[in-house]
Amino acid sequence: MIKPGAQRVVNMLGVLSASRRQPRRLKLCREDIIRHKTIKHAYQLFTKNEQAEQKQKLDQQYLRIKEAADLLQELDPELFAATNVPPEKKGRRFPLELRVPTDTPPRTIWSSTFANKLR
Amino acid sequence: MSLRNSSSRIIKAIYEGVPATGPPSLRTRWSRLRYKSPEHMQPAFEEALKIINKDSENQKLAAQNASSSQVREELYAKSDIYNPEVQYNDFVNYVDLSNPTYKLLAKRRWLRRSMPTMMQRIEQLHVIPDTLPTLMPEAETKIKFLLPKLDFIDPGAWVRNDICMRTPQISISDFSLPAGTSGHYTVAIVNPDIPDLENDSFNTDLHFLATNVEASLANPIANWAKSSVLKPYMPPVPEKNAPGQRMCVWVMRQENGHSSNLENKELVSEFDLRSFVSEQNLRPVSAFVWRSKWDYTSPAVREKLGLPRGRVFYRARTEFAEDSVLHITERPKWQKVDELYHNE
Amino acid sequence: MVKPLRVGLLLSRTPIITPKPAPFLQAYYKYMSELEKRLMWTFPSFFFFKKGTLTQRKFNELQKGPIARNKNIIFAQGEPDVHFNRDRRFKQEIILEPDEQEKVREQPTVTEADTKNDIKSLERKIEQTLYLLVNLKSENKWKLPSFEVPDNARSLHYAADNGLRSLGGDSMNTWTVSYTPAAVLKSKDNVPEFLIKKHILQGVFQPDANVEFAWLCKNEIKEKVDEDYFKQIEVLL
Numbered sequence: 001m002i003k004p005g006a007q008r009v010v011n012m013l014g015v016l017s018a019s020r021r022q023p024r025r026l027k028l029c030r031e032d033i034i035r036h037k038t039i040k041h042a043y044q045l046f047t048k049n050e051q052a053e054q055k056q057k058l059d060q061q062y063l064r065i066k067e068a069a070d071l072l073q074e075l076d077p078e079l080f081a082a083t084n085v086p087p088e089k090k091g092r093r094f095p096l097e098l099r100v101p102t103d104t105p106p107r108t109i110w111s112s113t114f115a116n117k118l119r
Numbered sequence: 120m121s122l123r124n125s126s127s128r129i130i131k132a133i134y135e136g137v138p139a140t141g142p143p144s145l146r147t148r149w150s151r152l153r154y155k156s157p158e159h160m161q162p163a164f165e166e167a168l169k170i171i172n173k174d175s176e177n178q179k180l181a182a183q184n185a186s187s188s189q190v191r192e193e194l195y196a197k198s199d200i201y202n203p204e205v206q207y208n209d210f211v212n213y214v215d216l217s218n219p220t221y222k223l224l225a226k227r228r229w230l231r232r233s234m235p236t237m238m239q240r241i242e243q244l245h246v247i248p249d250t251l252p253t254l255m256p257e258a259e260t261k262i263k264f265l266l267p268k269l270d271f272i273d274p275g276a277w278v279r280n281d282i283c284m285r286t287p288q289i290s291i292s293d294f295s296l297p298a299g300t301s302g303h304y305t306v307a308i309v310n311p312d313i314p315d316l317e318n319d320s321f322n323t324d325l326h327f328l329a330t331n332v333e334a335s336l337a338n339p340i341a342n343w344a345k346s347s348v349l350k351p352y353m354p355p356v357p358e359k360n361a362p363g364q365r366m367c368v369w370v371m372r373q374e375n376g377h378s379s380n381l382e383n384k385e386l387v388s389e390f391d392l393r394s395f396v397s398e399q400n401l402r403p404v405s406a407f408v409w410r411s412k413w414d415y416t417s418p419a420v421r422e423k424l425g426l427p428r429g430r431v432f433y434r435a436r437t438e439f440a441e442d443s444v445l446h447i448t449e450r451p452k453w454q455k456v457d458e459l460y461h462n463e
Numbered sequence: 464m465v466k467p468l469r470v471g472l473l474l475s476r477t478p479i480i481t482p483k484p485a486p487f488l489q490a491y492y493k494y495m496s497e498l499e500k501r502l503m504w505t506f507p508s509f510f511f512f513k514k515g516t517l518t519q520r521k522f523n524e525l526q527k528g529p530i531a532r533n534k535n536i537i538f539a540q541g542e543p544d545v546h547f548n549r550d551r552r553f554k555q556e557i558i559l560e561p562d563e564q565e566k567v568r569e570q571p572t573v574t575e576a577d578t579k580n581d582i583k584s585l586e587r588k589i590e591q592t593l594y595l596l597v598n599l600k601s602e603n604k605w606k607l608p609s610f611e612v613p614d615n616a617r618s619l620h621y622a623a624d625n626g627l628r629s630l631g632g633d634s635m636n637t638w639t640v641s642y643t644p645a646a647v648l649k650s651k652d653n654v655p656e657f658l659i660k661k662h663i664l665q666g667v668f669q670p671d672a673n674v675e676f677a678w679l680c681k682n683e684i685k686e687k688v689d690e691d692y693f694k695q696i697e698v699l700l
Contacts, residue, residue, distance in 0.1 A: 011509060011510050012510075014507060014509065014510065014547075015507045015510045018504075020505070020546045020547060021504040021505040021507065021546070021547065022504055022505075022551070023501065023502055023503070023504070023505070023551045023552075023554075024544055024551045024552050026157070026498075026501065026502060028156075028157070029137070029142035029144050029145055029154055030129065030142070030144040030207070030210065030211070031129055031132045031133045031137055031142050031143075031144055031207075032137065032142070032156055032157065032160065033210070034133050034203050034206050034207045034210060035133055035136075035160055035164045035203070036157075036160070037203075037206055038164060038167050038168065038171065038201065038203045038206065039160075039163050039164055039167040039491065039494065041167070041171060041201045042166070042167030042168070042170040042171050042201075042487065042491075043167070043487075043491055045170055045171065045174050045201075046170055046485075046487060046488070049174075057698065060698045061645070061646075061698055061699065064645065064646035064647075064698060064699065065643060065644070065645060065646065067646070067647060068643075068644040068645065068646050068647035068657055068658070069643060069644070071647050071655060072468075072619075072644060072647070072657060075467070075468055075655065076466060076468065079466075079612075079616070079618060079619055082617060082618030082619070082642070083618065083619060083620075083642045083643045083644065084642075084643075085618075085642070094638075095636070095638045095662075095664055097636055097664040097665055098477070098638060098662060098664055099477070099479065099664075101477070101478045101479060101480055101481045102479075102480055102481065103480065103481055104480065104569045104570060104572075105479055105480050105570040105571075105572060105574075105589055106479070106570070107570060109479055109574060109586045109589060110479075110585045110586050111665050111666075112585070112665075112666065112667045113634075113665075113666070114634050114635060114636050114665040114666030114667075115634065116633045116634065116635075116636070152539055152540055152541075153540055153541035155541075155552070155553075157494070157497060157498055157501060158494075158497040158501075158554075159490070159493045159494045159497045160494055162490040162493070162494075163487075163490040163491050163493065163494035165490075166486055166487035166490045166491070167487065167490075167491075169487070170487055
């Protein structure tokens, strides 16, 4: 029977020590190394393609924005100037009601009742 | 035959998962029984294979519409590199380097591992710009002295004098050539560290020069008997207390292929590598360096070569360190003792 | 008097739930989590449950202990390597008391509006982004809501906001993403239409009887609108 203080130190060391808590090293055979590599390569390809698609879409959207801005400047300089003013401090804060998508749906999916108090 | 047989079973295990009897790549029955694959690997592998095959098909389609044959070959090579069978063959080094896909994998391995090491040693040991101005690496050079238990040496290694006595075996893998073709090279070994006491400087010596050396990725080892050796190999014979000597190996591609002009070239006494390269239209594609200094085998090497005993140098004492480049002077010890006796 | 341009509105309802990952990603994540579990360090139960206490006994009783090593037995599939009540060759599975495990009842991802195919509801297709499309009875053509810009309009987004309120009532909370138009649509009558992006956050769109409307996702929009019109807005969806 060891003293309680010493027992605590033993416990602490046991929690921290790697030798007994570490699992056995993962040794893969050649087949599984190749299979693992294939999965990793596919993941790289998948994410690369996804990012490329997204970038292409964003580039196209940027071109559309630029086209619209150029045309507006030509047609109506006053309205164009109004698109570039910094947002007013009141009333244009980022809305707290904007919901971040979650993994599972909430009980009430959409809050249909809303009374506009500003007007 | 047995290799093919076992490899086909292994490839089946790659595609369909490790069988209940264990992975066929393991040798003993005991280790096969004990082996456990990671869980949920097979569904992930099957989905991964779909993605890889689809990407491969897309690249092959793009290759069909490629403008030049070189681009087409590259795209075809790229389309297959993630194929599990190709990856396995590359892993066990069961490859045919005249195939563009395996060539691409070998090239990537070289670019990742050996090429940076080679360039680092060449830069740190000032092989560039001491011998040639610079190098754009295109080929891998490996050097071996044919002795039992001696593999290819690392670039920049110190090599014992009796080991580097014999003509080195040089392997040239040029990755810039189209797959399946071979190139002609000129190989020169120069030593820029011969002490020149009169001018307080160093001289450059030519140790080896061979031209029309043919090498391809499938047969990278240079055959000296089939090429024209303009200067046979002369091993380094460093002298005691002199600074270490760099043996700089330069591999230069002959842009016009086999050249009889080079074959019949007569060497002048003072060989200048820079002018030689520009005159003969050579393109340096790879380099290597090893070092040697005086060690306990040096006297025996000199004896075997029929050279006189080497000089012994001592540290030169100058008022300011910058006054001397060599920092050594030729002053045999016994001479000093003799002088003492004579003075008496 | 009106200006020689129109303002359109891309009013969207952002997804309520995250989309399901692709089949490959699902398999990949499963495989990776299994690898991670296999390589995880052993849970130090001796640190959390004091030796000889009731809680420790309860915990230990729930666990499926590993097979212990025995010198008299030949283990053909490898000898157990047990440390801290875990076979270090495999992953460790911790079993908690059934009451302690959180009982989560997930709501269905297919909603009532989906089954009824109610295209006027905002509760449909909760994985995807929905966009508002209107069909004025006078025109009989599905398109994004678009409004005339009065001569005294201060800015495009005000004009769009006023147009939306006059069309669909005041009982909705919206947020303008940017004052800058997202795109310009060109029509045959040569009046450019500038699109302003908005999100609907709360409330519903309630127009008059002579306006048809629908909340549709990208694929459904393709079926409803003209081909030329869809080509112009495809990138924005």
